[in-house]
Amino acid sequence: MRTSDIKVVGGGPAGASVALRLSQLGFSVTLSDESSSRRQHVIESLPSSIRIVFEALGLELPPKVLVKRPPEHRVYWGEVKGGFPWKTTGDEASFLVSRRAFDAFLREAAEAAGVEWISTRDTVRGTHPFIIDASGRAGLLARPYRIYERARTLALTAHFGTKEPSPPTVIEAFDEGFVWSAPLPNGLRDVTIFVDAESGREPYDLLLARAPNSAALVADAPRVSPVNGTDATPYASRRYCGPDFLLVGDAASFLDPLSAHGVHKAMDGALVAAAVARTILERPSSASLARLFYEDREDRIYRTTSERLKRLYAQETRFPTSLFWRRRCANLRGDDRASRPSPRPLTPTMKLRAAEGVRIVEGPVLENDFIVSREVLLAPDTERPVRYWDSICLPDLFREVITSSDVGRVAGTARFPVDLALGAIDWLYRSGYLIVES
Helix, strand or coil: CCCCEEEEECCCHHHHHHHHHHHHCCCEEEEECCCCCCCCCCEEEECCCHHHHHHHHCCCCCHHHECCCCCEEEEEECCEEEEEECCCCHHHCCEEEEHHHHHHHHHHHHHHCCCEECCHHHHHCCCCCEEEECCHHHCCCCHHHEEECCCCEEEEEEEEECCCCCCCEEEEEECCEEEEEEEEHHHEEEEEEEEEHHHHHCCHHHHHHCCHHHHHHCCCCCECCCCEEEECCCEEECCCEECCEEECHHHCCECCHHHCCHHHHHHHHHHHHHHHHHHHHHCHHHHHHHHHHHHHHHHHHHHHHHHHHHHHHHCCCCCCCCHHHHHHCCCCCCCHHHHCCCCCCCCCCCCEEECCCCEEEEEEEEECCEEEEEEEEECCCCCCCECEECCEEHHHHHHHHHHCCCHHHHHCCCCCCHHHHHHHHHHHHHCCCEEECC
């Protein structure tokens, strides 16, 4: 074990994952969580891309945390007014997990790796070399830095005893918000209504009645829980890190629930946070670079996700006078990339050049669990600088392409495997880094 002592506050997916990874990297890690017994546990969908996170942590999802996927997903949003069967299979399929079992699995993995559990009170008392706040919305360290969206969102949740033989999941927009409904074990159904905070004064049953398709699923079912109200307002942070702390997961930012990627964001961010903490503690000369990388990454994820979700809200056009819908697509920016015509197919005889504004610069990147300075490709209208496509170093390939006579000559060099080189060139071309020489 290294002598560096890292305290992680919060034992959800973000906290357990960052503690596990830091322990795997050789740090002495303590972790605390006093909120797990009070946390609402539901069924949650994890995208297929989370497989990469599991692989990095050396984990495999055990069958006990998996939940059988509902046979149908019904969408009533904008022009979409009906259900459609799930069509994802194999490696492309997402996972449904029980959050109670999933969170316990991650905590057990962290403990098995040598992470020590302590009291939250002991964690925040006194002076510690390094603290990672993964305490979610509680934000034990994060709260002073929080920036909430102006459109405040309230989530109203209740459970119904439907005992459906083949229960679907449902998302339904109505004039004052939307409903997300999913089956739970033991014949129960979770029905959560998202509304403006001031609309929460209206009784739950009256709000649900405005979403007829969702209401019909529970029309004859008893409500078996009280209505639970939760602040679901998205927020970012003024700072995501400092010389002796990092904010991770929902402590750093909370995405609109419509994104449905909270757990993936938490765990993927935990891997990055572990590398950033390691760099700060073990390579002090690179600490500023690591903090810059982390601040930029967290800020970019929040901004780009928020813009994407505004576009999704804007697809619902049936309620043009509703404050709920107008507020959630306010200040929607134009996106030239969305209207960019598809380039003609790439051929070996094409001569390509750099698109306007594309350049190679030095920037911070994640490499071997450290943040280091390397060459990256930067373009004005891309979300982030890039360095690798598969195993191809994109700045090196970019130089080869813009100085070569044609695509085929670059792909045929011994420097790059032909199939990977062609794939990377095609990606650069279709992503707008390269254009055809006129």
